[in-house]
Amino acid sequence: MANISLSDLTFSWADGTPVFDGLAAVLGPGHVGLVGSNGAGKSTLLRLIVGDLASGRGSITAPERLGYLRQDLGLAAGQRVDQVLGIDGIRAALHRVESGAGTEADFETIGAAWDVEERAIALLGRLGLHYVADSARQLDRRLETLSGGETVLLGLVAELLREPEALLLDEPTNNLDQVARQRLYEVIGQFGGTVLTVSHDRELLDRMHTIAELRQGEIRLFGGNFTDYERIIAAEQEAARAAVRDAKGDVRRQARELVDTYVKLERRKRYGQKMWDTKREPKIVMGERKRQAQVSAGKLRNNHIEKLDTAKDQLQQAQELIRDDRAIRVDLPDTRLYPGQEVLELEQVELACGPTVSLRITGPERIALTGRNGIGKTTLLRAVAAAEPRVPWRLLPQRLDLFDEELTVFQNVAAAAPHVTAERIRGQLARFLFRGTDADVAAAALSGGERLRAALAMLLLADPAPKLLLLDEPTNNLDLPSLEHLTQALAGFEGALLVVSHDPRFLDEIGATRRVELTPEGLVE
Template identity: 75%
Template sequence: MTTLSISDLTFSWPDGTPVLEGVGAAFGAGHIGLVGGNGAGKSTLLRLIAGELRPLRGSITVSGAIGYLRQDLGLASGLRVDAVLGIAEIRKSLHRIESGSADEGDFDRVGNAWDVEERAIALLGRLGLPYVADSPEQLDRTMETLSGGETVLLGLVAELLAEPDVLLLDEPTNNLDQHARQRLYEVVAQFSGTVLTVSHDRDLLERMDAIAELRRGELRLFGGNFGVYEQIIEAEQEAARAAVRDARSDMRKQAKELVDTRVKLDRRQRYGRKMAENKREPKIVMGLRKRAAEVSAGKLRNNHIEKLDTAKEQLQQAEESLREDREIRVDLPGTRLYPGQDVIELDEVRLSCGPVVSLRVTGPERIALTGRNGVGKTTLLRRIAEEPPKVPWRVLAQRLDIFDERRSVFDNVAAMAPHASAEQIRAQLARFLFRGAAADLTARALSGGERLRAALAMLLLADPAPRLLLLDEPTNNLDLPSLDHLTQALASFEGALIVVSHDARFLDEIGVTRRLELTPAGVTE
């Protein structure tokens, strides 16, 4: 039974930039992973379905209520937990009823939701939020007291409390530790309606019933999980590569035959001129022979030109079927650290969130910093930066708040590299996919993936180049091709890395040499 259908959906941004063109799809109950490159329009499609944006053309039909977990929920600082959950007014009415000061409106507002506090706390507990202590007072906390992972889980609880029929999730596992991810996987798996999930979390995508790919403004649906999707794409790409090889071979053959034909025709023309000069045949016969030769030569030449044009067209079609997904090409600075070189030394430093930490880092160590959401991993990175480290360093903040929002990408990077020329900066930005006018976009106009690429550019192109990178969830918002390339780049970096990440596969692929867990008692190996 179809619960979500899209027909001829077309959308462009106000400046005319096209995003979707004639997209159509139908989804029933089940879990669908939505994939595609950064900027393909995945988050835009969710916003259209949720009604936050209006399409230029087409229609969206939803059977039932929609729940929408946004990617930028963490920006709503100052709100209380119960306000995010959408139960603040109901709680106020409940408390007035309990104190005997209620009016008729309070009973109308509560309706059948007499157990809303208990349901909210139960859901928070199922998702493993560490601050839940079976106390309604926890619902009075404000957003700035929560970690990034806690914020995501809180947003999911808010949507589930509304009991939607269609659940839209935009990068739901961003900032979640491995324990919280497992809880989220379990809770989402129990949702019986339609789930449409934008994610680069390969483990989550493996749990999907189908994969929808958004590419070049079109939506294509694949049955099966992400592994099945990858197999289908690889088989198609192998066939496309073979078609390109055949088309190039045919084009070379047709080009050679055209050259050979022109050589033969040139020889005939020289022979004809020689015969005319020697006057070995009557003039009228030579004239007829010349005209016939010209007609024949023209047909032959045109025939080979047409074959060459056809071969070129076939090659173009074959090349268009090849996937050339844009990837960031990060050239990390060649700043080597030597074994034994001092980088960081913390001796029983108390973090503001409680733990007492001792930590020494020497040489090009690669350290994975893990721990439960809210334990203080981001706080520890900040404290390391405050000491400061004994080598040039840069930190990539989880919230990507390092920009002057009013300035362009180019200007933000130039401020970090004052000795670089404009040409050098633009050449480097092109490696981060900010080519031409894209480098002149203001920071506030960037999408989530673009913000991360711009932040990486600011960090890595800074002067002096960093020998220590402090990375807080660096894979958030990266599409899968960019994630693969970032992994390769970090794997070749010769400085020290301290990486907060809950992506176990990513940590393995960058060659982590030490794994530290931050707990309320401190740091353990």
């Protein structure tokens, strides 16, 4: 298994914003989980490794055959599965050869890939993408017939078909249900080359051999999985907090001793002045005694000042070891609903994807909507929105396609809240880590995590304030501290929630006590 080596890697964005300055690390062999807060540069690093971005200085040594599953696959509607997999040309040549109409160019196109259809169909099956009875027709499916989770799995199949030596994965479990996640875990676990995974999925990270933490432009490696990493960090933070407590105590002690020293010196000064005034000793003797006292006082004062400065330096060093990672702070508006208050009623609504559903929401209910990938959960959320709920509502779409891409973050939020002052909008955006000029970046330039933060800000500042939140995979792309704050905020929300999520822990923590599963026959409580 090959390593990925970084040497003196330096990169800045076009506007001069630095990301890396002299980054050096060796990643692999084996399966490596790359963690770090949103904005640390994880996705940027993957793009540098695969050559999507060019570094300003330094070098990257990586295997020649790299597989790269992007966070945003950027696939166009209308494509067939075989086109996404990059085997449509080979398939066409194979079919011409099989029909007896093959040319020399067809044989060149096929090369050694005579079994590419079989391999593709087998991989699709391993990842659960086998909903078409005729397996050969699986490769002719259109992209728009796939869910977001199925599209992610399809992207992984496309990379595996290229037989890479190393596999780079950027949030591979986004939008995947539990069954699909387990299949993905197994496929990744069986991959024999180096794997570098950017993820906030704890279960996937617990299957890694090494954790690489990207923090403040540097990479630190931890042997073991994510649980081992958390245990080490927790122990280090406890030791750092103890060091800060000790250092603060030392600063207070040195400050008191310095004050005591000044008091003693002032007493000596008054005594010496009294002796001088009464002229009890010869003038030359008193002068020499005064000079020696001044030298001694200076040394004593400087000694205590130096000790205090040293204690302050040690305190600063100890405080720098305390992690204060930026995380979003969510203030949900006053959106109280009362028990029994009618929010929504769907009666025998036929979804475009097939099932016929009925759903009633009353009061501040918290409903978790589950179901396998492709069953129509996102379609159901849209049906709920189209049914015109009886209270103000907002939808957070899975694809986060609610922005005018040419407008800035601030302008997009302002458009959703026309009666809210610019000062309040900027204050709210700051709580979502869009501070100062960060709020004036065009939506098209935002990363996945930034888009989610901006979307949440739009949602919560909407006018009127929503009493029903429809959330489609809200935890995708959030770093772990931000996920914790979002969870706390939703747990305190006094309106109604209808949440699509494949994260059981998140659903438990936001208090989703009512669970409904979407099946081909409809909703099952």
